[in-house]
Amino acid sequence: MAAKLTPTSYALLGLLRLQPWSAYQLTTYMQSTALNFIWPRANAGIYNEPKKLVAHGLATARVEPNAGRRRTIYEITGKGRRALAAWLARPNGEWSFASEAALQIFFADGAGLEELRAQLRALIEHGRDRYQMDQAMVAHWLGEGPRFPARLHFTAMMADLISSLTTAIDDWASRWLLLSESWPDTALNDVNETQAREILERLLETLGTRDN
Numbered sequence: 001m002a003a004k005l006t007p008t009s010y011a012l013l014g015l016l017r018l019q020p021w022s023a024y025q026l027t028t029y030m031q032s033t034a035l036n037f038i039w040p041r042a043n044a045g046i047y048n049e050p051k052k053l054v055a056h057g058l059a060t061a062r063v064e065p066n067a068g069r070r071r072t073i074y075e076i077t078g079k080g081r082r083a084l085a086a087w088l089a090r091p092n093g094e095w096s097f098a099s100e101a102a103l104q105i106f107f108a109d110g111a112g113l114e115e116l117r118a119q120l121r122a123l124i125e126h127g128r129d130r131y132q133m134d135q136a137m138v139a140h141w142l143g144e145g146p147r148f149p150a151r152l153h154f155t156a157m158m159a160d161l162i163s164s165l166t167t168a169i170d171d172w173a174s175r176w177l178l179l180s181e182s183w184p185d186t187a188l189n190d191v192n193e194t195q196a197r198e199i200l201e202r203l204l205e206t207l208g209t210r211d212n
Helices: 007-018 023-032 043-047 049-055 078-088 100-106 113-143 149-182 190-210
Strands: 059-066 069-076
Touching: 007 023, 007 043, 007 049, 007 069, 007 078, 023 043, 023 049, 023 069, 043 049, 049 059, 049 069, 069 078, 100 113, 113 149, 149 190
Parallel strands: none
Antiparallel strands: 059 069
């Protein structure tokens, strides 16, 4: 029995809808574009996925010569297009966030104040680096255009999402770096307890207005 399809399976079907690819090309594209931000996956997880699509009848595989070697090219089938269309038609409001830096910050009371602040500064610096990379990429899209010009509007949509998230994380890290300046250490004290309660009360009020 073929392995169960996952969101990664459908991501590759989405790419195969655009053109045929080898497993190496699919992996490289997934790892080097906005897809790596919204759906990061290990190389092995991507590289082995096309075989699953073939097993389900959603893609075909053909072997062709390539610079003195041979490679397998995958192409979407009619069944694959229908499966992709059905997946795209299913509303899904779920999202998740994964960050080792955030995990380290959450448990920073097991270290010290300097470790916490160093991690916040590292997040801010990473955001600055990302701004520079994103700026160059957006300039390229506006100049030479994205790889798939007919999908410029979806490229802009994801670029806006990534930029918005980067800005939100940068603002959050900067805010807590400033707040933690008044902390003597990472233990709960009068200063950071007051800060925490004020922020939670403000969040409660904000979340109440967004729920309406």
